[in-house]
Amino acid sequence: MNIEIRNLMKKYKDNTALNNITFTLSEPKIYGLLGRNGxxxxxxxxxxxxQILADSGQITIDGENPFDNQKLTESICLIKEGNNFKRDLKVKHILKIYSFFYPTWDQVLADKLIKIxxxxxxxKIKTLSKGMESALGIVVGLASKAPITIFDEPYIGLDAAARKKFYEILLEEYEAEKRTIIFSTHLIDEVSLLFEEVLILQEGELILKEEAEVLRDNTCAVTGSVDEVExxxxxxxxxxxxxxxxxxxxYVYGNMAEADAHGLNAEGVPIQELMIYLTEEKKTCGSMSKEK
Structure with a gap:
C-alpha cells in the first residue's frame, strides 16, 4: 500500500506535534520510526x-484518507504501548473481536502466539500484568496480518527473552508475507538490525529518512589527529x-573505506547513537532526509 504524506501539520494548543512533514512510504518494508519523547x-x-485528523496537509493510503474509512482501517493495525483493549473484556473476547474486524486475521498464528x-x-484484561497485556498486543498485531501494521513501544513489561521471541516471530512472519511494518521504539539497539529504512523525527520535523543499509555503510566515527580529521x-x-x-x-556521514584510505581509524555508528547525535539539539539534516 502506498502511503503519501504531504505538508502534514498537527498542533495541540501551543505545541506543534507535526510541522509540515512530507514523505512517502511506497514499499512493504520494516520501517524504524525513531525520535525522542515528544x-x-x-x-x-x-x-x-x-484515529485522529491532521490540522492541515494530507495523508493518503492508495489515494484515500484513512480517517473514518472502514475499508482502509481494516488494513491498518496500530498497537500502542498500552490501553489497546477494553478493560472488562476477556482475552478470548479480544481475539474474537479482532478476528471479525481484520479480513486477513490468522487464527493459527494467534493460537500459536497465545501458547508461546x-x-x-x-x-479479563484488567487482571493482566503489564507484560501479559503487551503480549496480547503483540498477538493481535502479528495475527492481524494487516497490510500496514504499526507497533508503538509494544513490549512494555516484557522481559528480554520475551522481546527476543517477538522480534524473531515478527521477522519470520514478515519474510513469509511482506507487509508494511512501522516500528517505534526506544530500545533501538535491540531491533535496529530488523529495520530496512529509518525515519527520525525531531520536534515534529522529519530530519532523516534513509535506508538502514545505507546508514550502516555510510556513517562512521573517524579518529586521528585534528588536522587529519578536519x-x-x-x-x-x-x-x-x-x-x-x-x-x-x-561522527560523519561518510564511507569507512574512504576513512581507512586516509589513514584514519574508522568504526561504524550504531543507529541508536546516530539518533542521539541528530536529536541532541535541533539539527538539520536535509541532505540525509530524502524521498525514495
Whole structure:
C-alpha cells in the first residue's frame, strides 16, 4: 500500500506535534520510526491509522484518507504501548473481536502466539500484568496480518527473552508475507538490525529518512589527529566532533573505506547513537532526509 504524506501539520494548543512533514512510504518494508519523547511519532501513527485528523496537509493510503474509512482501517493495525483493549473484556473476547474486524486475521498464528506467551484466554484484561497485556498486543498485531501494521513501544513489561521471541516471530512472519511494518521504539539497539529504512523525527520535523543499509555503510566515527580529521570531514556532513590532546573523533556521514584510505581509524555508528547525535539539539539534516 502506498502511503503519501504531504505538508502534514498537527498542533495541540501551543505545541506543534507535526510541522509540515512530507514523505512517502511506497514499499512493504520494516520501517524504524525513531525520535525522542515528544518528537511527534505517536501523533503521526494515530493520524496514519485513522484515529485522529491532521490540522492541515494530507495523508493518503492508495489515494484515500484513512480517517473514518472502514475499508482502509481494516488494513491498518496500530498497537500502542498500552490501553489497546477494553478493560472488562476477556482475552478470548479480544481475539474474537479482532478476528471479525481484520479480513486477513490468522487464527493459527494467534493460537500459536497465545501458547508461546502463556496467555490465559479466560482472564479479563484488567487482571493482566503489564507484560501479559503487551503480549496480547503483540498477538493481535502479528495475527492481524494487516497490510500496514504499526507497533508503538509494544513490549512494555516484557522481559528480554520475551522481546527476543517477538522480534524473531515478527521477522519470520514478515519474510513469509511482506507487509508494511512501522516500528517505534526506544530500545533501538535491540531491533535496529530488523529495520530496512529509518525515519527520525525531531520536534515534529522529519530530519532523516534513509535506508538502514545505507546508514550502516555510510556513517562512521573517524579518529586521528585534528588536522587529519578536519581535512577528511571538510566536505562531509558532521554530526558530532570530540577533541582531546591533539586527537579528534568525528561522527560523519561518510564511507569507512574512504576513512581507512586516509589513514584514519574508522568504526561504524550504531543507529541508536546516530539518533542521539541528530536529536541532541535541533539539527538539520536535509541532505540525509530524502524521498525514495
Amino acid at each position: 518528537a511527534g511519532k505517536t501523533t503521526f501513527m494515530e493520524i496514519l491509522s485513522g 506467551y502463556s496467555l490465559n484466554r479466560h482472564l 581535512s577528511f570531514i571538510r566536505d562531509k556532513k558532521v554530526f558530532e566532533k570530540k577533541q582531546l590532546a591533539g586527537m579528534m573523533t568525528a
